[in-house]
Amino acid sequence: MTTAYWCVLVAILLPYVCTVVAKAVGGRYAGGANRDPRAYLDKLQGLPRRAHAAQLNGFEITPAFAAAVIIAHLAGGAEQSTLNGLALLFVVSRLAYILCYLADQATLRSLCWxxxxxxxxxxxCVAA
Incomplete structure (x- = not known):
């Protein structure tokens, strides 16, 4: 399995890291909150709310990344090292995005996105 494919797995898991942060930092996440976690997450404020927003954004962008990696592999028009590098760049940008979101650095977060x-x-493009 290529590095780019492993990056897809990492990208799939990153939103769940944000979920853990939102629930752990938000406090008061008990059995009752688990009955309706979406309602609980919607009521958060501050850092936990930003973690939840980062989670949602991760769920939104990851399918496009996964499709790009798969299509680039299937098209075969680029060197594997290029695909791996671009996939790693995506993962690093997502990690930076999450950290910027948690730190409330909106402009830097947008740049990472x-x-x-x-x-x-x-x-x-490289697969074309």
Missing amino acids: LIGLGSIVALF
Whole structure:
């Protein structure tokens, strides 16, 4: 399995890290909250709410990344090292995005998001 494929797995798991942060830092997450976790998460404020928002964004962008990696592999138009590098760039940008979101650094967070999106576009382009 290639590094790029492993990056897809990491990207799939990252939103769940944000979920753990949102629930752990938010406090008061007990058995009752687990009966309706979405309602609990919607009521959060501050850092836990930002962690939840980072989670949702991860769920939104990860399918596009996974598709880009798979299509780039199938198209076979690029060197594997290029695909791996772009996939690693995406994962690093997502980690930075999450950290910026948690730290409430909106402008830097948006830049990290843009880098991640750029790596997705680049995967398609190098495969063409």
